[in-house]
Amino acid sequence: MPGVSRGRRGGAGQGSGRFRVRHYSGAYLNAVDGKSRLSVPAPIRETIESRSGQKQLVLAPAEHNDCLVGYDLTRFESLQAEIGVRFAGDYGPARSDFARAMFGMAETLRYDDTGRIILSPILKDLGRIETTVLLLGGGDYFELWSPEHLLETPGQDPRLLRTVRALCAARGR
Amino acid sequence: MPGVSRGRRGGAGQGSGRFRVRHYSGAYLNAVDGKSRLSVPAPIRETIESRSGQKQLVLAPAEHNDCLVGYDLTRFESLQAEIGVRFAGDYGPARSDFARAMFGMAETLRYDDTGRIILSPILKDLGRIETTVLLLGGGDYFELWSPEHLLETPGQDPRLLRTVRALCAARGR
DNA sequence: TTCTATCCCATGCTATCCCATATCCACAGG
DNA sequence: CCTGTGGATATGGGATAGCATGGGATAGAA
Numbered sequence: 001m002p003g004v005s006r007g008r009r010g011g012a013g014q015g016s017g018r019f020r021v022r023h024y025s026g027a028y029l030n031a032v033d034g035k036s037r038l039s040v041p042a043p044i045r046e047t048i049e050s051r052s053g054q055k056q057l058v059l060a061p062a063e064h065n066d067c068l069v070g071y072d073l074t075r076f077e078s079l080q081a082e083i084g085v086r087f088a089g090d091y092g093p094a095r096s097d098f099a100r101a102m103f104g105m106a107e108t109l110r111y112d113d114t115g116r117i118i119l120s121p122i123l124k125d126l127g128r129i130e131t132t133v134l135l136l137g138g139g140d141y142f143e144l145w146s147p148e149h150l151l152e153t154p155g156q157d158p159r160l161l162r163t164v165r166a167l168c169a170a171r172g173r
Numbered sequence: 174m175p176g177v178s179r180g181r182r183g184g185a186g187q188g189s190g191r192f193r194v195r196h197y198s199g200a201y202l203n204a205v206d207g208k209s210r211l212s213v214p215a216p217i218r219e220t221i222e223s224r225s226g227q228k229q230l231v232l233a234p235a236e237h238n239d240c241l242v243g244y245d246l247t248r249f250e251s252l253q254a255e256i257g258v259r260f261a262g263d264y265g266p267a268r269s270d271f272a273r274a275m276f277g278m279a280e281t282l283r284y285d286d287t288g289r290i291i292l293s294p295i296l297k298d299l300g301r302i303e304t305t306v307l308l309l310g311g312g313d314y315f316e317l318w319s320p321e322h323l324l325e326t327p328g329q330d331p332r333l334l335r336t337v338r339a340l341c342a343a344r345g346r
Numbered sequence: 347t348t349c350t351a352t353c354c355c356a357t358g359c360t361a362t363c364c365c366a367t368a369t370c371c372a373c374a375g376g
Numbered sequence: 377c378c379t380g381t382g383g384a385t386a387t388g389g390g391a392t393a394g395c396a397t398g399g400g401a402t403a404g405a406a
Contacts, residue, residue, distance in 0.1 A: 093237035101330035
């Protein structure tokens with residue numbers, strides 16, 4: 001099972017060494033408790049801090065899927081800069097409409113000393129998240145899925161689906 | 174309030190850490206009381222102070238919508254320079270018209286120790302604001318909307334509308 | 347005075363902090 | 377190769393502090 005079961009707890013990891021990890025990879029299945037708290041997997045936290053130097057992340061709804069996308073602040077701010085280029089010289093309503101959607105739905109969250117964030121009801125709704133979150137590395141960002149919803153989303157790589165099923169099974173669900 | 178309720182009171186948070194937050198993000202639904210007082214959400218206050226070092230903000234009418242735009246003082250001062258760029262070589266009335274609208278109707282407000290500002294009748298009229306205000310992050314500024322009015326404004330991202338409806342429902346309105 | 351704006355205090359709610367426990371992985375020793 | 381041990385991680389629960397909001401008191405202005 002390449003990729004499965006390497007992390008400390010939740011799933012496929014990127015190694016636990018002290019190396020500076022500059023990209024997000026691996027799959028992790030973590031719980032959302034009654035207070036809507038979610039532990040951000042330690043390898044992802046390490047990458048966040050390695051890339052941005054902050055214990056903060058930005059969560060926003062994905063554009064084409066019912067899931068959430070997570071960015072470190074460095075990546076998020078570069079997104080902002082890309083928008084400035086994309087709308088350069090454009091002072092019409094399209095720019096403000098875009099910014100409203102992008103920033104209005106984005107939440108900047110800080111995780112505590114135990115590595116947990118609190119998911120607002122809005123984020124949980126936008127990401128179809130209930131009691132379990134699947135975190136998937138995506139290079140310079142990561143995704144948060146409802147595992148059930150990913151499994152029934154068409155067009156996924158069957159090997160990824162196997163990995164997800166293995167994680168769910170390992171957790172007893 | 175059972176079911177969807179979150180945030181200290183109204184909306185999406187960005188943590189309370191003392192970390193520098195350089196952009197405005199998230200959606201918050203706050204009340205305007207009988208004295209026209211409005212609580213500026215704590216995360217927005219934190220960004221204001223992080224960016225400008227002042228407990229002050231500037232409110233002005235938006236260019237393309239019937240809503241208000243909020244700036245920290247640092248951002249507001251840089252706006253003047255941008256107007257020079259935007260209207261470079263333009264010696265017609267457009268520039269002065271724009272400047273008149275922007276600066277003539279802008280109000281600089283200081284929030285008190287509980288984080289509240291007082292909305293003048295003029296501002297409330299310009300933003301169509303009555304008893305509830307939706308505050309939306311926009312990157313280096315934020316917007317103040319009447320939630321009902323945003324819901325009926327064409328061209329908005331459906332996920333944003335869903336977010337607004339969820340906020341209204343959480344508050345029981 | 348009378349009206350209005352600002353300040354101060356009180357309240358209910360919950361996000362956050364702190365401590366405790368269960369769980370798991372890495373590593374080493376048998 | 378299997379198993380025991382230690383350290384880090386993910387998670388639970390209670391206590392606390394911060395936040396949005398309401399109401400009354402106070403200080404000016406008309």
